[in-house]
Amino acid sequence: MDAVRVEHVWKSFSSREKNQPVLADVSFQVKKGEIVSILGQSGCGKSTLLNMIGGFERLDSGRIECGGTAVERPSRKCVMLFQHYGLLPWRSVLKNVELALEELPLSPAERRERAVEYLRLVGLEDRLEMFPHQLSGGMQQRVAIARALSIQPELILMDEPFAALDTFTRYHLQNELLRIQSREQTTIILVTHDIDEAVYLSDRVLIMGAGPGRIHREIRIRASRPRDRGHDEFQYFRKLILEEFSFNNPLPTVEFSI
Numbered sequence: 572m573d574a575v576r577v578e579h580v581w582k583s584f585s586s587r588e589k590n591q592p593v594l595a596d597v598s599f600q601v602k603k604g605e606i607v608s609i610l611g612q613s614g615c616g617k618s619t620l621l622n623m624i625g626g627f628e629r630l631d632s633g634r635i636e637c638g639g640t641a642v643e644r645p646s647r648k649c650v651m652l653f654q655h656y657g658l659l660p661w662r663s664v665l666k667n668v669e670l671a672l673e674e675l676p677l678s679p680a681e682r683r684e685r686a687v688e689y690l691r692l693v694g695l696e697d698r699l700e701m702f703p704h705q706l707s708g709g710m711q712q713r714v715a716i717a718r719a720l721s722i723q724p725e726l727i728l729m730d731e732p733f734a735a736l737d738t739f740t741r742y743h744l745q746n747e748l749l750r751i752q753s754r755e756q757t758t759i760i761l762v763t764h765d766i767d768e769a770v771y772l773s774d775r776v777l778i779m780g781a782g783p784g785r786i787h788r789e790i791r792i793r794a795s796r797p798r799d800r801g802h803d804e805f806q807y808f809r810k811l812i813l814e815e816f817s818f819n820n821p822l823p824t825v826e827f828s829i
């Protein structure tokens with residue numbers, strides 16, 4: 572069974588002056604345990620699509636299913652991870668993760684145990700009592716990842732989760748995410764602007780075009796894991812995606828005509 576089904580989804584936003592079509596007839600499926608990235612230029616509707624899958628935004632028409640059930644509102648089956656970690660500054664690392672578990676049927680001791688287990692997975696077991704402002708950006712995002720995973724969701728939606736981090740921290744966290752994802756077999760849909768990130772993490776990349784947003788190509792990344800960013804295979808997929816956006820070999824601009 573598909574973990575996520577997006578079927579013929581249309582969406583527009585209306586203001587007093589006009590009706591702006593944002594998504595037109597978007598359909599795709601994601602299998603359980605798959606990592607799918609959505610790439611597209613700014614404003615093509617990627618975040619809107621992610622918000623609709625998460626149940627935060629209504630569709631105009633079409634249907635979205637998560638785990639075989641129509642998505643009508645946010646649910647615990649699916650968590651969202653953003654670029655800005657969304658931690659509560661007045662709660663310790665441990666308490667931030669425990670907070671996410673409060674609605675689950677766990678005793679306080681079990682809640683603590685689960686939070687510590689996931690913080691250990693992201694290498695933060697020695698920072699439990701620290702507050703977010705005492706951590707680096709990469710560590711704060713690790714807390715957010717631990718918090719998202721600790722709920723043991725069926726689906727994680729990520730909206731440019733590593734965009735605010737420096738390259739080395741980003742690479743490190745991408746590896747950690749893959750390691751944990753393969754253990755938990757969590758399904759991930761990731762919105763990113765970073766072509767390398769999409770090739771490194773994904774089983775498939777969906778390329779969106781704008782005006783209104785549509786998926787105009789799907790690229791299956793048939794590269795073995797763990798992936799090597801310097802390998803020809805990696806460069807092949809990178810180039811394929813760059814060509815989709817016409818970033819390779821741009822036409823020379825004529826400066827003077829005589």
Ligand SMILES: Nc1ncnc2c1ncn2[C@@H]1O[C@H](COP(=O)(O)OP(=O)(O)OP(=O)(O)O)[C@@H](O)[C@H]1O
Pocket residue numbers: 584585593611612613614615616617618619620
């Ligand atoms: N709540 C809203 N009300 C009105 N228009 C909106 C709303 N949310 C998004 N839009 C518009 O919908 C379009 C798509 O926005 P969206 O944020 O989904 O794009 P995006 O592809 O994620 O962009 P970016 O890559 O820059 O984050 C934009 O033109 C945006 O202005």
